[in-house]
Amino acid sequence: MATARTIQLTAEGKTRLEEELTHLQDVKLFDLSRRIHEASEHGDVSDNSEYEDLKEERVHTEARIRELELTLEHATVIAGGSSDGTIGLGSSVTVRWDDSEEESWVLVSPEEAYPVDGRISTDSPVGHALLGSRVGDSASVRTPGGELAFTVISVR
Numbered sequence: 661m662a663t664a665r666t667i668q669l670t671a672e673g674k675t676r677l678e679e680e681l682t683h684l685q686d687v688k689l690f691d692l693s694r695r696i697h698e699a700s701e702h703g704d705v706s707d708n709s710e711y712e713d714l715k716e717e718r719v720h721t722e723a724r725i726r727e728l729e730l731t732l733e734h735a736t737v738i739a740g741g742s743s744d745g746t747i748g749l750g751s752s753v754t755v756r757w758d759d760s761e762e763e764s765w766v767l768v769s770p771e772e773a774y775p776v777d778g779r780i781s782t783d784s785p786v787g788h789a790l791l792g793s794r795v796g797d798s799a800s801v802r803t804p805g806g807e808l809a810f811t812v813i814s815v816r
């Protein structure tokens with residue numbers, strides 16, 4: 661059962677979750693219902709794998725809708741960035757890895773993490789290592805491929 665904890669989201673993250681919820685409710689569920697109806701019209705559904713797959717997809721979609729509704733119900737929007745230079749939730753951070761490659765991310769809650777868009781969770785190994793750091797601080801992260809070291813080069 662979900663707890664009634666407050667979930668901190670950035671304004672962009674909250675908007676993204678609201679848009680996903682709207683899409684699932686208004687587009688995806690409607691489409692799935694239509695496709696389930698069409699699949700059921702093709703005779704015996706007991707041997708219809710497409711029908712079963714669609715029903716399973718609908719269950720997963722409804723579960724995601726409930727998850728999003730609970731998340732948004734308990735969400736508070738945080739101000740992004742860092743006023744004192746300390747990395748925290750909502751901070752934009754650029755690091756230089758020990759191989760001189762640079763990467764930039766925004767630290768977000770697990771509910772809105774999306775690494776492909778440069779939004780990493782504070783619960784991830786890198787996110788956790790960054791929390792509380794400042795420009796010039798170094799840290800390392802243990803990965804399956806070994807330990808990786810980085811230095812914080814900017815915080816916004």
